[in-house]
Amino acid sequence: MAINVRFTDDELAALRAQAEVEQRSMDAVARDAVRQYIERRAHHDSVAEALAVLGPRRRDLMRRLGSA
Known part of the structure; x- marks a missing residue:
């Protein structure tokens, strides 16, 4: 199934850079x-x-854990 997702320019650049680092699409x-x-x-x-x-x-236990 296909879906279209719109990214900002910054998000797309970050995605592209991460894909390159990981050598994945x-x-x-x-x-x-x-x-x-x-x-x-x-x-x-x-x-x-x-x-x-x-x-x-x-x-009581939750109270004690919260104050630890």
């Missing part, structure tokens, strides 16, 4: 960046969900 670098972003967001959401469940159960 700009497409590959951009796809990898998107994949990493999605993985980080999913991890962040998982941690937030765990804290929402565990936080109230472990209030």
